[in-house]
Amino acid sequence: MNAVLNAVPDTLATPLEACGLSHAYEGRPVLRGIDLRLAPGSVLGLIGRNGAGKSTLIRAMLGLFQPTAGEAFVFGETALKLSDAAKERIGYVPQQPDALAWLTAAQMFDYLSRFYPRWDKAYAQRTLDRWQIAPNKVMAKLSPGERQRVDLIRALASQPELIVLDEPVAALDPVARRELLREIALRAGEQGTTVLFSTHIVSDLERVASHIAFLHEGRLLLHCATDDTKERYARLWLPADQAVHAPADTLSRHRHDDGSVSCVIARDANGRWPEAAKRAGARMDALGLEDLFVEIAQ
Amino acid sequence: MNAAAVMLAPWRCVHGSMRWIMLIMLALCSIALVIALVAGAGTDAHKALIAVSAYCFGLFYAWAFWMPSLIVLASDARKLCVPGMQRAAGTSVFVYAGLCLILPTALIVPLGAAANPDILVVGLTMCAGLVFGLMPRYIAMLIGLAPALVLAFKHHMGTVFPAFDDPRWQLAGACLLAVLIWVCVYRWRRLLAVDSLPSGWNGPMVAQLRGGFSSANAWGLGGWQNSSSLPRQVPEWAQPSADLHGTGPQRPALSLRVLLGRWYVPQTWLSRLRQLAWTLIVMGLVGVAFALVEAGHTRASLSDMRQLLPFVFPWLAMSAAIGIVAPSVVGVFQRWQPKSAELPILALLPGLGDVAHARRHLLRAVLTRPLAGQLAILLVSLLVATIWWHLDTSGMACLVAVLLTCAGFGGAVTFMILGDRQPSSAGWVALLIAGFTLTCLSVGVLMSSGGTRPWQFSGVIEHWFVAALLVYDTILLWLGWRGWRGFSQRPHPFMTNGT
Numbered sequence: 001m002n003a004v005l006n007a008v009p010d011t012l013a014t015p016l017e018a019c020g021l022s023h024a025y026e027g028r029p030v031l032r033g034i035d036l037r038l039a040p041g042s043v044l045g046l047i048g049r050n051g052a053g054k055s056t057l058i059r060a061m062l063g064l065f066q067p068t069a070g071e072a073f074v075f076g077e078t079a080l081k082l083s084d085a086a087k088e089r090i091g092y093v094p095q096q097p098d099a100l101a102w103l104t105a106a107q108m109f110d111y112l113s114r115f116y117p118r119w120d121k122a123y124a125q126r127t128l129d130r131w132q133i134a135p136n137k138v139m140a141k142l143s144p145g146e147r148q149r150v151d152l153i154r155a156l157a158s159q160p161e162l163i164v165l166d167e168p169v170a171a172l173d174p175v176a177r178r179e180l181l182r183e184i185a186l187r188a189g190e191q192g193t194t195v196l197f198s199t200h201i202v203s204d205l206e207r208v209a210s211h212i213a214f215l216h217e218g219r220l221l222l223h224c225a226t227d228d229t230k231e232r233y234a235r236l237w238l239p240a241d242q243a244v245h246a247p248a249d250t251l252s253r254h255r256h257d258d259g260s261v262s263c264v265i266a267r268d269a270n271g272r273w274p275e276a277a278k279r280a281g282a283r284m285d286a287l288g289l290e291d292l293f294v295e296i297a298q
Numbered sequence: 299m300n301a302a303a304v305m306l307a308p309w310r311c312v313h314g315s316m317r318w319i320m321l322i323m324l325a326l327c328s329i330a331l332v333i334a335l336v337a338g339a340g341t342d343a344h345k346a347l348i349a350v351s352a353y354c355f356g357l358f359y360a361w362a363f364w365m366p367s368l369i370v371l372a373s374d375a376r377k378l379c380v381p382g383m384q385r386a387a388g389t390s391v392f393v394y395a396g397l398c399l400i401l402p403t404a405l406i407v408p409l410g411a412a413a414n415p416d417i418l419v420v421g422l423t424m425c426a427g428l429v430f431g432l433m434p435r436y437i438a439m440l441i442g443l444a445p446a447l448v449l450a451f452k453h454h455m456g457t458v459f460p461a462f463d464d465p466r467w468q469l470a471g472a473c474l475l476a477v478l479i480w481v482c483v484y485r486w487r488r489l490l491a492v493d494s495l496p497s498g499w500n501g502p503m504v505a506q507l508r509g510g511f512s513s514a515n516a517w518g519l520g521g522w523q524n525s526s527s528l529p530r531q532v533p534e535w536a537q538p539s540a541d542l543h544g545t546g547p548q549r550p551a552l553s554l555r556v557l558l559g560r561w562y563v564p565q566t567w568l569s570r571l572r573q574l575a576w577t578l579i580v581m582g583l584v585g586v587a588f589a590l591v592e593a594g595h596t597r598a599s600l601s602d603m604r605q606l607l608p609f610v611f612p613w614l615a616m617s618a619a620i621g622i623v624a625p626s627v628v629g630v631f632q633r634w635q636p637k638s639a640e641l642p643i644l645a646l647l648p649g650l651g652d653v654a655h656a657r658r659h660l661l662r663a664v665l666t667r668p669l670a671g672q673l674a675i676l677l678v679s680l681l682v683a684t685i686w687w688h689l690d691t692s693g694m695a696c697l698v699a700v701l702l703t704c705a706g707f708g709g710a711v712t713f714m715i716l717g718d719r720q721p722s723s724a725g726w727v728a729l730l731i732a733g734f735t736l737t738c739l740s741v742g743v744l745m746s747s748g749g750t751r752p753w754q755f756s757g758v759i760e761h762w763f764v765a766a767l768l769v770y771d772t773i774l775l776w777l778g779w780r781g782w783r784g785f786s787q788r789p790h791p792f793m794t795n796g797t
Contacts, residue, residue: 064792092646107542
């Protein structure tokens with residue numbers, strides 16, 4: 001065990017990586033061959049509709065269950081067999097902040113601080129005070145919002161190099177949400193912390209994510225830098241007489257009642273739009289992140 | 299509000315599982331009624347008495363577990379401002395009460411039953427059921443002692459409450475009915491006055507079954523699935539206080555117990571004493587109930603404990619063994635549920651070493667305490683059975699087999715959960731029912747071997763039960779081995795089940 005504890009962490013390894021991850025629940029595919037890689041210091045916002053497979057992907061990438069196919073790696077180690085050195089570098093907040101309901105926040109922090117060598121007691125205490133959470137109240141008696149905050153403090157106080165947050169702002173009020181996003185941006189910007197967080201709130205992505213990944217029906221439809229989305233994707237509308245020329249490889253396609261077609265297109269590797277964009281009567285609209293999400297998801 | 303809404307209200311406010319249970323109950327009562335009336339001997343009046351008894355049995359069940367659900371509907375309707383529904387729920391209680399009274403009058407009285415006393419019995423049954431459903435959980439638990447009290451004091455009951463054949467009975471019954479109606483009305487109005495129905499020990503019994511047996515609030519298995527629901531229901535002063543002294547990477551097994559939850563959590567001495575007091579109170583109540591039954595049965599003095607020992611001790615030993623198995627197994631079951639919030643923390647907690655070490659630490663954490671507890675119970679039981687009870691060989695074998703089965707069940711189920719090799723729902727039900735029936739019947743036979751009138755065939759039957767328990771233990775052994783194999787094949791021990 002000591003040999004494992006004393007292992008020198010590979011600081012240059014990719015913090016989080018998924019290779020061909022597939023999984024199915026009771027025969028229903030949830031993940032379909034996901035390939036995803038987080039660069040060190042990046043903030044990846046994972047977005048998708050309810051049931052798109054975001055939580056499953058996150059859990060599979062952290063080795064919390066064994067996927068049907070594919071493999072995940074955390075700091076270069078197989079996610080299903082992480083060493084203590086790798087675990088010390090991870091901070092994870094699950095979607096349901098129900099953990100350790102029988103302890104008080106102070107007890108939980110005291111307990112966990114013994115396992116994480118870089119535990120920041122002052123940060124934990126300071127944030128508890130700032131968020132006015134009773135440290136000696138059993139967590140079962142805290143409100144869902146308070147418990148989510150305690151869970152966030154738990155993940156951040158260990159000073160992880162990889163923070164994974166599964167819908168972290170679901171139960172937070174706007175002020176706390178803004179504070180959390182600021183903290184994420186600060187850690188990524190100043191300490192080079194890598195962050196993966198899933199959310200429904202597109203404005204949060206725009207505020208802090210350096211990259212976005214769009215998961216739809218178990219497939220990763222889009223993965224790029226947040227700033228590139230406006231340049232790289234657009235909505236193409238083709239009148240009914242040109243509808244047959246709509247490109248086959250699009251992120252989404254809708255046929256309207258009048259026979260016209262609208263689809264989300266992307267530039268190719270050379271930065272060119274598909275040929276259909278030059279057809280007579282074709283119209284292209286720039287898409288904001290939220291429009292892009294809605295276009296693809298609906 | 300219309301007639302259909304009133305008539306359908308009880309059907310709408312209970313979960314599907316409860317409807318099925320009621321249907322089974324109705325079928326059982328009907329079968330009992332038919333057997334009593336067709337195959338039973340005696341006069342029409344005697345048959346009518348049997349019919350009323352069977353009817354009241356089913357009626358109590360319906361009014362204790364089904365009809366109180368109307369308060370849930372009324373409360374929700376009030377909270378959601380649904381027009382007319384609250385009144386429909388209230389009216390429904392009166393309408394169904396009327397129907398339940400008319401039915402026996404129309405069907406059973408022609409058989410020869412006296413109308414007034416029987417209607418009074420039916421009314422008392424309904425009100426008693428409704429009171430049971432509306433009372434707080436802690437009071438309802440004490441109501442469970444009522445049959446034992448009746449049996450214990452049945453020889454003195456006549457002086458307190460007139461018997462059925464006493465002419466004063468109708469007056470006393472009517473007074474009791476009035477009191478019960480008042481309690482029902484009082485509780486109904488009081489529960490409607492609060493914002494939402496309280497859950498937990500202060501909540502009405504009916505709130506425990508909200509959403510069916512599998513709901514998060516239920517005392518059924520579904521309630522156990524949610525590790526947060528129990529601490530939320532327990533008042534702050536009754537919460538166990540965790541003792542984190544000595545936890546850390548240097549003592550992984552102890553540390554893991556903190557994350558495994560409630561029963562496993564190391565506690566301060568004060569907290570332990572508090573928990574022990576609760577356990578002793580509950581077990582003491584069960585023991586007192588049995589002692590009262592036996593005392594009422596034999597008119598023996600409660601102070602003569604040696605006479606009561608064979609009757610009380612096997613039950614206490616089995617209760618203690620189950621009392622250790624149940625929370626430990628439920629704790630493990632909760633942690634390895636797909637929605638467990640603790641399992642990710644366990645999986646990503648540094649300091650537990652590599653996979654092989656983590657497995658060993660986990661097994662030490664989940665098995666040491668329950669097995670030590672089972673061993674202690676076995677030793678104490680052997681001591682009591684040898685020194686005070688002078689139990690014969692077959693009885694001793696039966697007692698040991700019961701306790702070993704309890705321990706084996708705990709071990710096998712723990713491995714089945716840890717290895718994600720759990721049987722189907724039907725398999726679980728079969729395993730639980732077979733185990734519970736075998737151990738309870740074995741204890742029953744053991745109890746019948748002692749006392750003032752020991753059963754002459756108990757020795758032979760004990761042998762049969764020992765053999766049956768050994769067969770059951772063999773099945774447990776096989777299931778446990780499958781679980782162990784699954785556990786050792788998992789990439790790491792903290793993986794969610796059912797994914």
